[in-house]
Amino acid sequence: MKEYKLKGLPVCMRMVKAFRYYFQHPWSRLIVAYLVTFFNFLIFAEDPISHSQTPANVIVVGNCFSFIANKYPGGGWNFLKVLMWLLAIVTGLFAGKFLFHQLMFGQLLRLKMFRKDHGSWMVMFFSTILFLFIFSHIYNLCLLITGNMSPFIINEYMGIRNENFMKLAAVGTWLGDFVTAWMVTDMMLQDDSYPAWGKSARAFWRKGYNRIVLFWSVLITLTSVVVVVITTDWISWDKLNRGFLPSDEVSRAFLASFILVFDLLIIMQDWEFPQFMGDLEINLPGLPTSHIQLRLPHFRRVFKNEYTIYITGKWFNYGIIFLVLILDLNMWKNQIFYQPGEYGQYVGPGQKIYTVEDMETLKALNKSTLNWEWRSTNINPMTNRTYVHGDMFLHSRGHNMGSMDPSDNGVGPLHKKGWEPLL
Structure with missing residues (x-):
């Protein structure tokens, strides 16, 4: 041919x-x-x-978001936190360019798709996310050494619903x-x-x-x-x-x-x-x-x-x-x-999912009250109707009948793992 x-x-x-x-x-x-x-x-x-x-939680990305956007302790800790995530961004950009893109992908693996400067910005972006995640744990170590700073520990929870x-x-x-x-x-x-x-x-x-x-x-x-x-x-x-x-x-x-x-x-x-x-x-x-x-x-005098x-x-x-x-x-x-209970939800008849929408009610829920049996038989004193009438009914199904982590010891889902007020 x-x-x-x-x-x-x-x-x-x-x-x-x-x-x-x-x-x-x-x-x-x-x-x-x-x-x-x-x-x-x-x-x-x-x-x-x-x-x-x-609260929403996203592995790695949630840490990066919390590291930059919220959970600031105040005072000198704010300066340290800003300094550390700025240092993480700079380190991630340089590591992405010279360590991952040029050395690993270019010279070691010899990937032609990353020849010369092709794809360097994408590699630098993901490298920055990696180093923000690493530096967030270094920052957490500083908080743990100080003590009494658990509410400001960086984790995957982003502070939004x-x-x-x-x-x-x-x-x-x-x-x-x-x-x-x-x-x-x-x-x-x-x-x-x-x-x-x-x-x-x-x-x-x-x-x-x-x-x-x-x-x-x-x-x-x-x-x-x-x-x-x-x-x-x-x-x-x-x-x-x-x-x-x-x-x-x-x-x-x-x-x-x-x-x-x-x-x-x-x-x-x-x-x-x-x-x-x-x-x-x-x-x-x-x-x-x-x-x-x-x-x-x-600057021509500095950079040729x-x-x-x-x-x-x-x-x-x-x-x-x-x-x-x-x-x-x-x-x-x-x-x-x-797991329905992890998201303030429970499974009802026909395996249909119900979502608790009232924030005050959600704070007090535990594995014994976040289920169809309890919420369909107990009366909400604010409305004089069963609690299930105030929950959102969804046609989506859930086969996992577990309501909550058994280790919650009766603590509501909004108080677990140091969750802060939500947006």
Whole structure:
């Protein structure tokens, strides 16, 4: 078969209708990208944790958030804490650039996708998270040595309710997933690697400023609608589906697994995966350029070279996916280890889940009162009705009947593990 190049990219293997031809076909890439967006909406709507009033906790990320955003003891401790997380950020940036990117990925493993400075900002970002986590434990050690500082110990609890955190996560995953899907759409309509696909659509997309106008108008319009729907509870999923095919922990865990797999498939379906060595230049979505380049200010007497921030469309796209992966991994973890009592919830008849919404009531709950039997037979003196009438009914199911950690010794879920007042 004759081999030829299109815009510098070998396409002979894409003309042979083998597995890779169909796996990386524009229709396959579009279907996977938009299915991820749909599945993320579905799991957010079905997840009972989205309605929980208990504190949100996210492994590693929660430590980083608490380290920077809250739990300040006051006085000189504030100065020490700010100094330590600033030092952690600087250390993470330098370690990510020189230790992980250049030494480990570049020289030791010789990964071509990280050649020269490619992908350095993404590596530096995750390295910064790692060092913030490490320095938060060093800071905790200082607090423990001092004593009587347990309320300010940095842990995975973020100081906000699960309900609010899940709304923020839903908006974040929407932005990440839809922008990724929209960027994949933009790349498919710009490229010619499959010349027989979407000829009229590609011609319209490339004409004048059509792609730029359509990208921003669709993105801004849909994002505005999604943010309003999520933050205001304007649309209630439970009222819409009325228990049609209700989910449980197992089905939600499988759904979260599919989301993680599809996130990785988006990267694997790239025409230059895994080396990303092609010289194909695709313009950034919504922009008439294929890269972003920012020149950093420098002092010529101190620094001999001029430094610039250079981000290509490919790394911009996949950097967003890796950020969304953090939220999707947390969602997966929540479904696997779901315990209703840990989230101020309990299982009622038909294995349906109920959520305690009253914060004052939730503070006093324990494993003997956070269950259907107690809340359906005891009267709330404030309303003269059983407690279950004040709880939120969900069509989602829970097979794990455990109400609470047996080691709580009768302490309410909002007082466990040093949880502070919530937002």
